[in-house]
Amino acid sequence: MRRGTIFIVLLATAILCSPLVADPPPKEARVKAAFIYNFTQFISWPDDAFADGQAPFVAVVVGDPDPFLGALDDAMNGKNVGGRPIVVRHVATVDQVATCQCVFIHFDLLQQQASGKTLDQFKNQPVLVIVETDEWMQACGVIELFLEDGHMRFKIDPDVVRADRLVVSAKLMQLARIFHRGDKP
Amino acid sequence: VIAAERTWKKMKLMPTTLKSKLLAMSIVITGTALISTSVALLAYDYVAFRHRLIENAQTDAGIVAGNCTAALSFDDEKDATQTLASLRAERRIVGACVYGLDQRPMATYFRDNPVQVLSPNALPPGQYRFAADSLDVAAPIQLNGRRIGSVFLTFDLTDLHTRTRESASLFAIAILSAMGIALAMAWRFTGSILRPVADLIRTTRLVSVERNYGVRAARTSDDELGALVDGVNAMLDQIQHRDAELRTHRDHLEELVAARTVELSAARDRAEESNRAKSAFLANMSHEIRTPMTAILGYADLMLSPQQTMSDRINSLQVVQRNARHLMDLINDILDISKIEAEKMTVERIPHDVAQTAVEVASMLRPRALAKNLALRVEFNGEIPAHVFTDPVRLKQVLMNLVGNAVKFTAQGEVVIAVSAQRVEQPDGPHMQVRFDISDTGIGITPQQIGSLFQAFVQADDSMTRKYGGTGLGLVISKRLTECMGGQLSVRSVPGSGSVFSMWIDGGAPDAAAMRVGLSESMFSLGTPDEGLDLIELQGRILLVEDGIDNQHLLSIHLSSAGAEVTLAQNGREAIEQVAQHPFDLILMDMQMPEVDGYTATAELRRQGNRLPIIALTAHAMSGDRARCIAAGCTDYLTKPIERDLLLRTVASHLNAAREAHLQIDAAANHSLTPAPTPPAASSAQLAYHQPLLSPQSTQPARSVAAAATPAAAGKPGAKAAAVAAAMQRAVDGFLGRLPARIAALTSLVEADDLGEIQRLAHQLKGAGTSYGFPAITLTAARLEASAKAADQCDAIRSQVNELVQLLQSTALNQHPRERHA
Numbered sequence A: 001m002r003r004g005t006i007f008i009v010l011l012a013t014a015i016l017c018s019p020l021v022a023d024p025p026p027k028e029a030r031v032k033a034a035f036i037y038n039f040t041q042f043i044s045w046p047d048d049a050f051a052d053g054q055a056p057f058v059a060v061v062v063g064d065p066d067p068f069l070g071a072l073d074d075a076m077n078g079k080n081v082g083g084r085p086i087v088v089r090h091v092a093t094v095d096q097v098a099t100c101q102c103v104f105i106h107f108d109l110l111q112q113q114a115s116g117k118t119l120d121q122f123k124n125q126p127v128l129v130i131v132e133t134d135e136w137m138q139a140c141g142v143i144e145l146f147l148e149d150g151h152m153r154f155k156i157d158p159d160v161v162r163a164d165r166l167v168v169s170a171k172l173m174q175l176a177r178i179f180h181r182g183d184k185p
Numbered sequence B: 001v002i003a004a005e006r007t008w009k010k011m012k013l014m015p016t017t018l019k020s021k022l023l024a025m026s027i028v029i030t031g032t033a034l035i036s037t038s039v040a041l042l043a044y045d046y047v048a049f050r051h052r053l054i055e056n057a058q059t060d061a062g063i064v065a066g067n068c069t070a071a072l073s074f075d076d077e078k079d080a081t082q083t084l085a086s087l088r089a090e091r092r093i094v095g096a097c098v099y100g101l102d103q104r105p106m107a108t109y110f111r112d113n114p115v116q117v118l119s120p121n122a123l124p125p126g127q128y129r130f131a132a133d134s135l136d137v138a139a140p141i142q143l144n145g146r147r148i149g150s151v152f153l154t155f156d157l158t159d160l161h162t163r164t165r166e167s168a169s170l171f172a173i174a175i176l177s178a179m180g181i182a183l184a185m186a187w188r189f190t191g192s193i194l195r196p197v198a199d200l201i202r203t204t205r206l207v208s209v210e211r212n213y214g215v216r217a218a219r220t221s222d223d224e225l226g227a228l229v230d231g232v233n234a235m236l237d238q239i240q241h242r243d244a245e246l247r248t249h250r251d252h253l254e255e256l257v258a259a260r261t262v263e264l265s266a267a268r269d270r271a272e273e274s275n276r277a278k279s280a281f282l283a284n285m286s287h288e289i290r291t292p293m294t295a296i297l298g299y300a301d302l303m304l305s306p307q308q309t310m311s312d313r314i315n316s317l318q319v320v321q322r323n324a325r326h327l328m329d330l331i332n333d334i335l336d337i338s339k340i341e342a343e344k345m346t347v348e349r350i351p352h353d354v355a356q357t358a359v360e361v362a363s364m365l366r367p368r369a370l371a372k373n374l375a376l377r378v379e380f381n382g383e384i385p386a387h388v389f390t391d392p393v394r395l396k397q398v399l400m401n402l403v404g405n406a407v408k409f410t411a412q413g414e415v416v417i418a419v420s421a422q423r424v425e426q427p428d429g430p431h432m433q434v435r436f437d438i439s440d441t442g443i444g445i446t447p448q449q450i451g452s453l454f455q456a457f458v459q460a461d462d463s464m465t466r467k468y469g470g471t472g473l474g475l476v477i478s479k480r481l482t483e484c485m486g487g488q489l490s491v492r493s494v495p496g497s498g499s500v501f502s503m504w505i506d507g508g509a510p511d512a513a514a515m516r517v518g519l520s521e522s523m524f525s526l527g528t529p530d531e532g533l534d535l536i537e538l539q540g541r542i543l544l545v546e547d548g549i550d551n552q553h554l555l556s557i558h559l560s561s562a563g564a565e566v567t568l569a570q571n572g573r574e575a576i577e578q579v580a581q582h583p584f585d586l587i588l589m590d591m592q593m594p595e596v597d598g599y600t601a602t603a604e605l606r607r608q609g610n611r612l613p614i615i616a617l618t619a620h621a622m623s624g625d626r627a628r629c630i631a632a633g634c635t636d637y638l639t640k641p642i643e644r645d646l647l648l649r650t651v652a653s654h655l656n657a658a659r660e661a662h663l664q665i666d667a668a669a670n671h672s673l674t675p676a677p678t679p680p681a682a683s684s685a686q687l688a689y690h691q692p693l694l695s696p697q698s699t700q701p702a703r704s705v706a707a708a709a710t711p712a713a714a715g716k717p718g719a720k721a722a723a724v725a726a727a728m729q730r731a732v733d734g735f736l737g738r739l740p741a742r743i744a745a746l747t748s749l750v751e752a753d754d755l756g757e758i759q760r761l762a763h764q765l766k767g768a769g770t771s772y773g774f775p776a777i778t779l780t781a782a783r784l785e786a787s788a789k790a791a792d793q794c795d796a797i798r799s800q801v802n803e804l805v806q807l808l809q810s811t812a813l814n815q816h817p818r819e820r821h822a
Helices: A002-020 A027-042 A071-076 A108-112 A134-139 A158-163 A170-175 B002-010 B018-073 B077-089 B158-210 B224-304 B310-341 B354-371 B392-408 B447-453 B462-468 B474-484 B549-561 B572-581 B598-607 B623-632 B644-659 B684-694 B702-708 B711-715 B717-752 B755-771 B775-789 B794-821
Strands: A057-062 A084-091 A102-105 A128-131 A143-148 A151-156 B093-100 B105-110 B128-130 B134-143 B146-156 B350-352 B375-381 B388-390 B414-426 B429-440 B488-494 B498-506 B541-545 B565-569 B586-590 B614-618 B636-639
Touching: A027 A057, A027 A071, A027 A102, A027 A128, A027 A143, A027 A151, A027 A170, A027 B018, A057 A071, A071 A084, A128 A134, A134 A143, A151 A170, A170 B018, B018 B077, B018 B093, B018 B105, B018 B128, B018 B134, B018 B146, B018 B158, B077 B093, B077 B105, B158 B224, B224 B310, B310 B474, B310 B775, B350 B354, B350 B392, B354 B375, B354 B392, B354 B414, B388 B392, B388 B429, B388 B498, B392 B414, B392 B429, B392 B474, B392 B498, B447 B488, B474 B488, B474 B498, B541 B549, B541 B572, B549 B565, B549 B586, B549 B644, B549 B717, B549 B755, B565 B572, B572 B586, B572 B598, B586 B598, B586 B644, B598 B614, B598 B623, B614 B623, B614 B644, B623 B636, B636 B644, B717 B755, B717 B794, B755 B775, B755 B794, B775 B794
Parallel strands: A057 A084, A057 A102, A102 A128, A128 A143, B375 B414, B541 B565, B541 B586, B586 B614, B614 B636
Antiparallel strands: A143 A151, B093 B105, B093 B146, B128 B134, B134 B146, B350 B388, B414 B429, B429 B498, B488 B498
């Protein structure tokens, strides 16, 4: 009786308080963030990708506002890549991306900067560029995330991976769709 | 094994033969060993296999987990399902499932039927769990050290079970075949072990059933069974040996019994023979004794007849005397032979000149030989020792017998005593052997007679006894005495032409320095010439120490009649006093006297430095007594009853030796007056000798007789003999006259029970009886003395006293009338 009363009180409190807490990121953003983190676990970077042995793993999210709504920061928080702590930075445009090992480019950005500007700054650089469209894959993407039947899937361009001197785990390759530049969707 | 045995016993399946026991043992041991080993191996195999299974399962699970990492990371169910589907290659995996962290199965795989749905909470990752026939293994799926999910695999355990089953079957087969092989080998081995045992059993059965101790078990091995076989064989050897021994003994026993039976029957025959011989001897002796007794009694009666002249009476008396002497000889012989038969004969070994003995014997028997016109010679061949160790008395006895026989059985020719000596080597050193060969030219002895010559109680011929007289014991005694002296007596003879009796004696250790060569009979100076007793002349003063009045008288008469001057002493003390006061040439000492006896007196005299010859007079004829006398200091000794002849000869020899007088004896003039063997053969010399007894001088007292017996009378032997006979008669009369007093004394002593005095009186009578011609008194008195000395039963003493008294009375009565008539 008394226990029942306490339970009801607690439930009610939880329901009443929930609107006051910040909205959690939507599931898609969390899955994307998890995917991005998981990619870092199946890919190896060459040593010259880092300034030195102590340098952190820098992941940059391009887009303002944050396309992950903080989900990536959450996913990366307290984790590491090859023993290096992960630092997540947020920039507005691709130009603003400085030295880093992983870049996520939100698909909206293409539309904004369809000015014909080349994105050669990542070419042959050991930087994992994650995009969300085939155009970006044509431009500079290494991995493209996409939804299929409600499931998050991804493509990998092995040529770019090779050019960028990244090593992708066979397991990852097994799960991925293979993308080649010049292929028209 | 023990438990199994117990069970078998309980089930009455316990094997009964050694073979089945051994087989059962081998099976049990092999089975136990194999089964325990198999169980251990199976258990180990099962555990190891299971462990490997687990390890493999965990590895598989780990691989699957690794392969599923990407799929789970990127939520790729398809890929995960594909990954799991690849497990189909592994036959044992029947089910698999991949779980994310949300406990939702992302992918599953079932080999056949999706029967199991594994719950992610059922098993912590990294662990395993066994179900009845499956193994569940959980492995974590990790990404960069973080667990992102887990994989569950379910393995089929059929393999394990199959394998275990197969192993068990295999082991069972192996065990069974091993046990079979073991059984076969055990069968074979036990056969080889049991064969010798069976052999043994067969052997022992053969031995015990057939009693065949000759069979042996064959030894086939060198082990304990071999040793057992050896042992059994050794045992059989012993049994066989013993059996044979037993059989031999049994067979031998029969022989032994037969031999013993023969011996026994021989002994019985001998005993019967001996018994017969003794009976015959007794009959013979009775006859022998009765013959002289008849003569004695007859002539005694004759003498009592008033019609008899003195001459007739003298004749009768001579016959009586001769027959009495013969009786005495007979009794002495019987005593000797009894002693020998009872092995009581003792022989002395004292240094002695045997040549002297031979000459003496010849001298003593020469009168008899001369009477038969025979020559009697002594020859000495080679070296003769001065002394050998022997018994002179016994030697003389034997020689007297042999030479006497030779003289007796020789009608014409000669008798020769040949003496020789030689050294012989004995185990204890060299010995001197003295040999006497007594040869005659007499009637000889047939070989048949020789055979029984030395047997007791047998004379050569019964007719011989009648013809030649004698007891028939002389040769037996001689032979036995010779043997006692360490010698031998043998005889060879040619009937009709003569006999040679050869006697040798052991003379003890030789004394080389005292050997004499070239001896002859004439070289021996005889202190006691063998002559007529009436010719013995005694010159000297003799102290006679004697307590018994009879002996005093008798000895005084004998000595005085021979010319000696006799002084009397009643006992040893008196004797010592007399010796101190008067000079004497010789002492005759009775050894048993009241107050101071002869031994003490002699010893005392010797102690005082007296060197007079002392001749002991004893009643004991034992050699030990002689030694005692000599030890006390006596020069010689004489045994009672005293024989006149011997007494005078002994005294004369000592007187002569003492005086160193040269008494030349003319042997040729010596006509023997010794009584002839048979009354009809009495010589004229004998008649002449006795004739003068008829003269009235014969009633003269002893003193006067002694005075009359001077050397001047030597030429008239008849007168001298008459004087002696008269003296003798007086002495006998005196003895008889004293008898009534003694009878009274004895009677009163018996009343007073005075044993000591009875003994003394009996002793006197014993000594006197024979001396005066009454041997019966001596015998009866001797018995009484012995009884009194031993303090025998009073009844016996009393009856013996009565017997003696009656004897004395009858003697006195019988004698007195004769005296009256005389």
